[in-house]
Amino acid sequence: MPSHDFKSPRLYVESDLADAEAIAATAVQANYLLNVLRLGESDTVLAFNGRDGEWRCELRKPAKKKLDLVPLARTRDQIPAPDLLYLFAPLKHARLDYMVQKAVEMGAGTLQPVMTQHVQASRINIDRMRANAVEAAEQCGILSIPDCREPIGFGTLLAGWDPARHLIFCDEREEAESPIETLRSMPPGRLALLVGPEGGFSQDERASLRALPFVTVMSLGPRILRADTAAVAALAVLQAAVGDWREG
Missing domain, CATH: 2.40.240.20 (Hypothetical PUA domain-like; domain 1)
Structure with a gap:
């Protein structure tokens, strides 16, 4: 410790x-x-x-x-902020607060809301999101405050994506295979994690993601998780398999 x-x-x-x-x-x-x-x-x-x-x-x-x-x-001494980009469809009020706090605790360096087709909350309070990020950092010994960005449309996000950063996409319709093995099969490099809304991604969104060469599809198991639970589970798996929990 x-x-x-x-x-x-x-x-x-x-x-x-x-x-x-x-x-x-x-x-x-x-x-x-x-x-x-x-x-x-x-x-x-x-x-x-x-x-x-x-x-x-x-x-x-x-x-x-x-x-x-x-x-x-x-x-x-100051250490570099985490490079992990966490992308999420906004949730409502308290559940969004919880998800932001847990994402910060789990090592997200950037918080990027993404407006998907089935998103629950059409607006997001960036000041509130940052306040929750600050509170989580204060309580957990973290030395940097994540970059809290304004929401971006799903299509705009993919159109401007840097292909050098690998995007991990949590798909509730993916067959339940080991996420650890899925992640460890990826090439090394900078990472981003995308978790969708309660209603899941639309068929068009899912097809768009699966067609991109820099995207890896990951299952979170046989159970359907709520979006805030999925965020914690996905970040924990990612950090354990290819993130900063590993030595070296």
């Missing part, structure tokens, strides 16, 4: 992190630290911004209604 500090509160900040350079906490962060966690001056928290690694910071109150975070020491 990594020797990270899992007990101290962690905060994502926009500002640069450098030794002794005070950062003003936002009103939300100050309320959380002072009123929810009941921390006080000289207590410490961990902060990260996706660029400068993770820092232990001391709380200081230069004024009654102001809270600063003062970096004392870097606890972890």
Whole structure:
């Protein structure tokens, strides 16, 4: 298990992190630290911004209604953000929140909503999606916030696809074969994972994907999974078979 500090509160900040350079906490962060966690001056928290690694910071109150975070020491160096592109048909409200959080925890570096024919939610709140990504990163020791992109149409996505990135397509109609063996038979390279909506992909969408040379079709077993469950299952299988769970 990594020797990270899992007990101290962690905060994502926009500002640069450098030794002794005070950062003003936002009103939300100050309320959380002072009123929810009941921390006080000289207590410490961990902060990260996706660029400068993770820092232990001391709380200081230069004024009654102001809270600063003062970096004392870097606890972890910055590592590159994951290159895994996670594509998904948007879900509604709480289930989308859950899926975004779990995708971040499972190592997605980019979150790309895709508007498919049977998509459940026609609109998506990108600010809310990013807030959920930030919360997941804060809680799980992750050092980078995934790129949360605006929705894109299914046809537009495929038309502009970089064929150097292999696309793994979870098809509920695929015969139930070992996804581990399917993934390990692929050539090495950059990866993307596509999970569809509750109603599944349309026949035209399925045919379009299967016709592309950079697409691998993967089954998630004999049971039909809900979209948010399928996301976790697919990401776990991918990371175990060809992702960053493997040594080397």
